[in-house]
Amino acid sequence: MQTKTKWSPGPGAKVLGISLDDDDGWVVSAAGPVFGICPDCGRRTRHRHGWSNRSLQDLPVQGKTVTVKLRLSRWRCAHQKCERQTFTDRLPTIASPYARRTRRVSEIVGLLGHSAGGRPGERLIRRLGMPVSDDTILRQLKRDAALVSCDATIRVVGIDDWSWRRSWRYGTMIVDLERRSVVDILEDRSVASVARWLEQHPSVEIVSRDRGGLYAQAAREGAPQARQVADRFHLMQNLRVAIEEQMSLGGRATGRALLPDKWIGSAQIDLLQDDPHVDARHRRRGRHAHRESRQAVFDTVHALNEEGLSCSEIARRTGYGRRSIAKWLTFETPPDRQKAALKPTSPLYFEAFLAVCWKDGNRCGRHLFYDIKQRGYTGSFSNLERLLASWRRSERSVEGSASSAPIISHQRGRGVVPIRDPETGHVISPVVAAALCIKPRSMLTITQARKVDALKQGAPEFALMRSLGMRFRGIFRSGDPGKLNSWIDDAVNSGLVAIERFARVLHRDIGAVRNAVELPWSNGQAEGQINRLKTI
Known part of the structure; x- marks a missing residue:
């Protein structure tokens, strides 16, 4: 039976004595080995050249600090x-x-620092009898992270951008999704820098990204061997935005809901029959009609206020927000909307030049994009395409103006009727409708379910979009990418402009979308690391 235990700071050290110092802590005197081994030639030697002392902090005993006074030898190598x-x-x-x-x-310092942090870890470790500052804890965490990153092989990365200064300067964060840690932070958001980083890490097999084309192009150039994965959250967000846009096209809770049918007639049809981008006379007519409609809404709001109705009641009757009603009641005339000054990031900044090119027959989007790039355009090609698409729709409406005028009037008249909440009577905004459209029935509250039923009855296109939204969610839950092609075909043939556009863009990135269905990786960890960076 062993009656005594032998304590030592570690192998190779011999304890010489233990004492209690004046600071109420233990001091352990120890000495190193009696011979040395040369690290180069590996020979043993007993030729001592000198001494050196080290003071080490060790684990506490009975709640008191322990300091190891270790005396080490300096040896002389005997090999000539x-x-x-x-x-x-x-x-x-x-x-x-x-x-x-x-x-x-x-x-222990690394474990407590990782779980508690700097200052909380400092207080806890001091109470345990190992006083360490918060700066020392953070340095220990950084050293441990550096050692792990040096030995790790990066296989799955998530790439996302973050803003040094919002709408002005952006950087790129690269996250190791397997180890859930930040690998690198790039100073800019460009194809060249990301592709260069990927080329320096040929072990990357999977790249998770958002729907932006910048990082997709960088992954194709820098890591052609890697599989790209589109983020599932951004896919659902893009679908929600498309549904919101489609609901906005069908009629929003605007002042036109208060106007009589005469305002949904000649002015609107005239604007559709003429080209507003070439003829300034029709643009002035449209602005005049809009001012008249705002004046009619303004008079209606003030008339209801004179009847003694509160702002909340006026908001329920008109479909406007209560704060907007309260602000309008402080004015005697409708307030003018302040338009922001156009910048080179907008294609409207070059509207005059584009109108001339359009009239001369140059209507290819890529050619016009190159021309305005030479003149200082800094926006994207998609923004230019949206402007050109409105011009093309205007021309198509001119071609069929004679036969389609009554149909346009009927659609406009039906579309402006707002859909209201059956319980409160408030107008259901496109934002709320889009959020409810992609939410499963089992996750809806009783109030939300009634809103969905009211939207289905009042807007037939909402029922179709909800069916497509539920099918889209089901594809990701089932993990079967074979259903994507049929879903895209049904969305393209749905007759809904915004949903068709979303489906076509989805088809262009079909490889990354298929990988998002099959693989478990997403960009959620990168979003979380960016949020942590903003907090810091």
Whole structure:
């Protein structure tokens, strides 16, 4: 039976004595090995050249601090051909070179710092009898992270942008999704820098990204061997935005809902029959009609206020927000809307030049994009395409103006009728309708379910979009990418402009969307790391 236990700071050290100092802490005197081994030639030697002392913090005893006074020897190598003449005892199992704590204390500092943080970890470790500052804890965490990152092989990365200054300067964050840690932060958001980073890491097999084409192009150039994965959250967000846009096309809770049918007639049809981008006379007519409609709404709001109705009641009757009603009641005339000054990022900044090119027959989007790029355009090609698409729709309406005028009037008259909540009577906005459209029935509250039923009865296109939205969610839950093609075909043939556009863009990125259905990776960890960076 063993009656005494032998304590030692680690192998290779011999305890010489233990005492209690005046600061109410234990001091352990220890000495290194009696012979040395040359790290170059590997020969043993007993030729001592000198001494060196190290003071190490060790685990506490009875709640009191423990300091190890370790005396090490400096040896002289006996081998004449060895380049190293002298060397000092190295005890890697006890402490690292130049360290002030033993390895077992460093491990505990790293664990507590990782779980509690800097200052909370400092208070906790001091109470345990190992006083360490918060800066030391953070340095220990950084050293541990550097060692892990040096030895790790990066296989799955998530790439996303973050703003140094919003709408002005952006950077790129690259996250190792397997280890859930930030790998690198690039100073800019460009194809060249991301592709260069991917070329320096040929071990990357999977690249998770958002729907932006910038990182898709960078992944194709820098890591052609990697599989690209579109983020599922952004896919659902893009579908929600498309549904919101489609609901906005069908009629929003605007002032036109208060106007009589005479306002949904000649002015609107005239604007559709003429080209508003070429003829300034028709643009003035449209602005005049809009001012007249705002004046009619303004008079209606003030008339209801004179009847003694509150702002909340006026908002329920008109479909406007209560704050907007309260603001309008403070004015005697309708307030003018302040338009922001056009910038080179908008294609409307070059509207005059584009109108001339359009009239001369140059209507290819890529050619016009190159021309305005030479004149200082800094926006995207998609923004230009949206402007050109409105011009093309205007021309198509001119071609069929004679036969389609009554149909247009009927559609406009039906579309402006707002859909109201059956319980409160408030107008259901396109934002709320889009959010409810992609939410499963099992997750809806009783109030939300009634809103969905009211939207289905009042807007037939909402029922179709909800069916497509539920099928889209089901594809990701089932993990079967074979259903994507049929869904895209049904969306393209749905007759809904915004949904058709979303389906066509989805088809252009079909490879990454298929991988999003099959693979478990997403960009959620990258979004979380960016949020942590903003918090810091």
